[in-house]
Amino acid sequence: MIITEKVELKVFQQSYVDRLFRTVSSTNNFEDYSLENFPFEGRFPRGGTGLYIDKNTKLDAENSDLENSKILYQALFTLTETQASDERLWTYMTHVVFWKYMRNRWPVEKTQENKEIGRITDRYFLRKINIQSLTRNGIARLWWYAHLTYDKSRANPFELTEVLLSKADLTVGLTERALGSNRNILFAVLEFLKENSSISSSEEKTREIYKRLNLVGGVRNLPFLSVEDITEILEKIKITLP
Numbered sequence: 001m002i003i004t005e006k007v008e009l010k011v012f013q014q015s016y017v018d019r020l021f022r023t024v025s026s027t028n029n030f031e032d033y034s035l036e037n038f039p040f041e042g043r044f045p046r047g048g049t050g051l052y053i054d055k056n057t058k059l060d061a062e063n064s065d066l067e068n069s070k071i072l073y074q075a076l077f078t079l080t081e082t083q084a085s086d087e088r089l090w091t092y093m094t095h096v097v098f099w100k101y102m103r104n105r106w107p108v109e110k111t112q113e114n115k116e117i118g119r120i121t122d123r124y125f126l127r128k129i130n131i132q133s134l135t136r137n138g139i140a141r142l143w144w145y146a147h148l149t150y151d152k153s154r155a156n157p158f159e160l161t162e163v164l165l166s167k168a169d170l171t172v173g174l175t176e177r178a179l180g181s182n183r184n185i186l187f188a189v190l191e192f193l194k195e196n197s198s199i200s201s202s203e204e205k206t207r208e209i210y211k212r213l214n215l216v217g218g219v220r221n222l223p224f225l226s227v228e229d230i231t232e233i234l235e236k237i238k239i240t241l242p
Contacts, residue, residue, distance in 0.1 A: 006052040009097070010045035011088040020091070021125055030116050033108040033124070038095045045092055051076075051083065053097075061104035065142065066165040068101075070158055072139070073146035084143055085134070087126035093139040094124045102138050135175040145175075148186055160190040169203045173210055182223045188230035189213070196238065205241060212237045 012020075020040075023029055032039055057075040059068045076084075083089065094102050102124065111119045121127070123138040135141045149160040156162075164186075165171055174180040174189065189209070193200035200206060216222065216233055225233075 004054045004056065007055045008047055009049050009051040009053055009089070010047055010092055011049055011086065012040075012092045012095075013044050013046060014088055016041070016044035017088055017091045017125070020095070021121070021127065024117060024120050028117060030108055030120055033103075033116075033120055036103075038099050040095055045096070049089075051079065051089070059098050059101040059139075059142070061101055064165070065145065065171075066158075066162060069142040069146045069161060069165065072142045073150065076143060079143065081147075084140065084147065085129045087129070090126045090137050090140040091124070094137065098139050106138060131178070131181040132176050135180075141175075145171075148180065148183065149190065151187070160187060160194075163190045163194045163200075167200070167203075170200065170206060173206060177210060177214070179210065179213065179217075179222075184225065184227050185213075185222055185230055188227045188234060191227075192231060192234045192238075199238070199241070208241060209234065209237060212240075 024033075053075050057071065059071060063071075106119055106123045108116050108119060122136050126133055126137045126140060131144075134144045145164060146158065146161050149164050150157050151160055154160075163170075164174065170193070174186065179185050179189065192209075193206070198205075199209060213222070213230075213233065216237075220233075222230065
């Protein structure tokens, strides 16, 4: 019998998140992001969040995004979308809870010169609450990849997560478009790509699918359509592909 111990997660105070961000973005001071432990001020994380995680939860930069996504989502399965859109939480996660993972996954000192600030603000912070930002923050992205695609009705609930994370261009193509924020659209597109490997294996054809589906969205309100309706549209688009 495996006994797990849950610990309550903390979040940074908003004023402290703002200060950390200003330190990086306005002064270009990013030396702290090369240290073994981030020197955060211990009085600014606060408790009482009501959020708990197994204290043994570990993310490994040697693992795939898919493996880490499953680990994190199962560890934070009860997290609500509102809680998972809180920049204070994810900033605490990137700077404290999963600092070792962040340092190994996105080492700032190995970033191309003059790109360090962009890497830090993209991966360690969450300044905007939209699908693009949520899936760029180093830890939030892992939770949201799984959350947007998890389907408990399937034998493998992470089946569509596996499709989403099967190729980097597929992941970025969906999560950096408005298409990726609607569950029905996302489910329909991922299931379609799973069943049509000749399309999903071609970056050009996949991009064309996204483009034409967006065009359809100009005359039909896609977010209000069922998965079946969107699948039907995708099948019609498929016929017209070169």
